[in-house]
Amino acid sequence: MITVVQPGLYTTVQDRGRFGFYGVGFPPSGSMDQYSSAVANILVGNNPDAAVLETTFLGPTLEFEQDANISVTGASADLTLDGISIPLWTSVSVKKGQVLAFGAAIAGVRNYLAFTGGINVKPMMGSRSTYVASHLGGYDGRVLKPGDRLEIFQDSKPKEVRICCEIPEDLRITPRAHQEIRIVSGLCHYLLDPQSQELLISKPFTISTEANRTGYRLKGDQLSFVERRQPFGAGSDPSNVVNLGYPVGSLQAPSGSELICLMRDAVTGGGYATLATVISVDLDILSQMKFPETVSFESVTLETALRLRSERAQRLRNITELVNSIA
Amino acid sequence: MSTYTQFVDGSQASFGGDEFIFVEVATDMDLEATLRVIALTDAVSSSEISGVTDICPAHVSYMVRVDPDIRDPREVLPILEEIHKRKAQESKLVIESRIIEMPILYQDPWSHDVLMRFRDRHQDPNASDLEYCARINGFASVDEFIGAHSSRLHIATFVAFMPGNAECYQLVPKDQQLEAPKYVRPRTDTPDRALGFGGAFSTIYPVQGAGGFQLLGRCAVPVYEAQQSFGPFEANAVLPKGGDIFQYRPIDMGEYEDIRQQVEAGTYKYRIGVLEFDLSKFREDPIGYPQTLAEVLP
Numbered sequence: 001m002i003t004v005v006q007p008g009l010y011t012t013v014q015d016r017g018r019f020g021f022y023g024v025g026f027p028p029s030g031s032m033d034q035y036s037s038a039v040a041n042i043l044v045g046n047n048p049d050a051a052v053l054e055t056t057f058l059g060p061t062l063e064f065e066q067d068a069n070i071s072v073t074g075a076s077a078d079l080t081l082d083g084i085s086i087p088l089w090t091s092v093s094v095k096k097g098q099v100l101a102f103g104a105a106i107a108g109v110r111n112y113l114a115f116t117g118g119i120n121v122k123p124m125m126g127s128r129s130t131y132v133a134s135h136l137g138g139y140d141g142r143v144l145k146p147g148d149r150l151e152i153f154q155d156s157k158p159k160e161v162r163i164c165c166e167i168p169e170d171l172r173i174t175p176r177a178h179q180e181i182r183i184v185s186g187l188c189h190y191l192l193d194p195q196s197q198e199l200l201i202s203k204p205f206t207i208s209t210e211a212n213r214t215g216y217r218l219k220g221d222q223l224s225f226v227e228r229r230q231p232f233g234a235g236s237d238p239s240n241v242v243n244l245g246y247p248v249g250s251l252q253a254p255s256g257s258e259l260i261c262l263m264r265d266a267v268t269g270g271g272y273a274t275l276a277t278v279i280s281v282d283l284d285i286l287s288q289m290k291f292p293e294t295v296s297f298e299s300v301t302l303e304t305a306l307r308l309r310s311e312r313a314q315r316l317r318n319i320t321e322l323v324n325s326i327a
Numbered sequence: 328m329s330t331y332t333q334f335v336d337g338s339q340a341s342f343g344g345d346e347f348i349f350v351e352v353a354t355d356m357d358l359e360a361t362l363r364v365i366a367l368t369d370a371v372s373s374s375e376i377s378g379v380t381d382i383c384p385a386h387v388s389y390m391v392r393v394d395p396d397i398r399d400p401r402e403v404l405p406i407l408e409e410i411h412k413r414k415a416q417e418s419k420l421v422i423e424s425r426i427i428e429m430p431i432l433y434q435d436p437w438s439h440d441v442l443m444r445f446r447d448r449h450q451d452p453n454a455s456d457l458e459y460c461a462r463i464n465g466f467a468s469v470d471e472f473i474g475a476h477s478s479r480l481h482i483a484t485f486v487a488f489m490p491g492n493a494e495c496y497q498l499v500p501k502d503q504q505l506e507a508p509k510y511v512r513p514r515t516d517t518p519d520r521a522l523g524f525g526g527a528f529s530t531i532y533p534v535q536g537a538g539g540f541q542l543l544g545r546c547a548v549p550v551y552e553a554q555q556s557f558g559p560f561e562a563n564a565v566l567p568k569g570g571d572i573f574q575y576r577p578i579d580m581g582e583y584e585d586i587r588q589q590v591e592a593g594t595y596k597y598r599i600g601v602l603e604f605d606l607s608k609f610r611e612d613p614i615g616y617p618q619t620l621a622e623v624l625p
Binding site: 019020021022023024025026124125133134135136141183184185186187188189190231232233234235241242243244245247248249250267268269270274277278279280302305306309313 | 330331341342343344345346347349351354355356357368380381382383384385386387388389390392394395396399400401485486487488489490491492494509526527533534536551553563564565567568569
């Protein structure tokens with residue numbers, strides 16, 4: 001058991017996410033930065049489906065009532081064990097009675113804390129991910145609170161994990177204050193007028209203070225829509241459509257005045273025109289960004305998006321080999 | 328590859344990043360398009376396409392989610408195109424459906440308390456949501472509006488937004504369709520199980536939270552149960568499915584409290600009947616046909 005002394009700002013149990021229930025209103029949830037979350041699991045010998053803790057800006061303080069192997073990836077932050085600084089992006093052995101404490105994120109937003117065995121919470125609809133809005137999954141369907149006790153799976157034959165196996169710099173994430181975020185055009189992109197189509201991929205947008213697991217609101221130039229007869233049942237604003245499904249990562253611009261990128265806990269549908277979709281590898285990058293950082297959108301083909309996704313998978317395989325070769 | 332692919336039936340498909348395919352069957356709300364979407368997505372589902380993780384029907388469009396680590400989404404698009412081609416030749420619009428009775432306390436005190444807190448965000452701060460809906464739809468009284476809303480059935484045309492939420496379109500001739508705008512600015516609070524109405528759609532709010540629909544009442548029974556502890560929730564945490572037909576039955580406070588006790592005890596039995604919904608029969612007799620559906624309720 002591991003006791004939550006301080007929960008941090010917004011700490012939840014997450015895994016790869018929930019599949020198969022999008023069509024009845026369940027967003028996938030799951031780790032916002034899937035890459036960092038996967039690396040954390042690999043470092044402690046878990047399979048990629050194991051549940052981890054995701055932190056936001058400030059992680060928790062945890063007291064261990066048992067020995068455990070852990071790893072922390074994601075944002076750069078000061079991490080201490082019994083007050084002594086320990087590194088991120090490496091596996092660490094923790095002894096019973098020790099206290100792990102996170103400092104505030106210095107660059108990036110979210111940290112991923114994995115334990116050998118994974119966090120033992122009841123899977124709900126095939127996933128241990130927390131979806132707070134519907135009180136589903138994770139630890140009681142909510143963010144962690146002081147006094148919560150996390151149970152770790154105890155394998156009968158614990159996997160050998162090499163302690164202090166460090167991930168090389170070039171395989172870590174590097175949060176920056178400005179990023180190119182790649183999108184695939186489609187959905188209702190045809191409803192944007194030609195100047196706004198150009199503006200979307202030529203002008204920077206600033207991440208607002210409303211940027212969380214549900215969505216990232218971005219400020220930039222006003223976008224405008226083509227003039228048309230509004231469809232029956234759509235609503236009167238030119239940005240309105242008859243309610244439709246929203247892909248994770250899709251961009252919308254209610255009234256054209258602000259841009260919203262839907263994240264992993266977003267509503268699964270609604271009545272605003274969807275304009276393009278952030279590719280999955282860049283959702284990892286966007287998830288580590290915050291107010292008042294900026295992004296520029298670059299339009300790419302689906303082929304490019306799929307190639308980048310394969311490269312991410314290859315990097316994770318390389319890391320697995322690296323970790324295994326040392327162990 | 329261009330951004331959009333046109334199918335033979337006039338539908339337009341495009342990719343939503345590397346995981347989603349979006350297919351727009353129509354742009355206007357139209358019950359025929361809704362039933363085509365249900366028929367198409369049922370066909371996609373029974374095709375058991377490898378790599379497809381989620382199939383998400385909406386009012387007049389749908390999405391398919393693909394796991395690109397299993398299947399290249401570019402291979403899935405021609406399969407969808409083939410299904411559209413096959414289905415375009417079918418003219419019969421019949422879907423498997425259920426009819427479910429939802430006991431509603433119209434004008435309930437909890438929704439009323441909430442809506443009074445947000446009058447500054449409403450079109451008509453001096454009236455209740457029900458008084459406003461009655462007036463703009465040309466009814467002399469709230470009771471007449473409740474009569475029009477509850478005496479005819481409602482069909483779920485988009486199950487989305489959050490788990491348990493289902494936007495339902497009333498099965499009435501088009502000239503009798505009730506309508507109301509959403510709040511000018513959304514409320515930050517809504518009781519769970521509140522019956523909301525916005526555009527031409529009714530919904531029961533699954534959980535407490537923000538919302539913009541006009542508040543008409545409160546349903547005595549849940550549409551979402553995270554713990555999956557009783558009745559239909561043991562199999563599925565959400566009650567509504569696309570194409571389900573709902574009968575909102577007005578109840579009084581005494582019956583509301585009685586049903587609440589049954590729900591709390593886990594002994595409440597939902598009244599659910601299985602049926603087929605045939606669009607052509609509805610078009611021939613939009614008043615009489617839905618009444619025959621209501622008779623299927625046990």
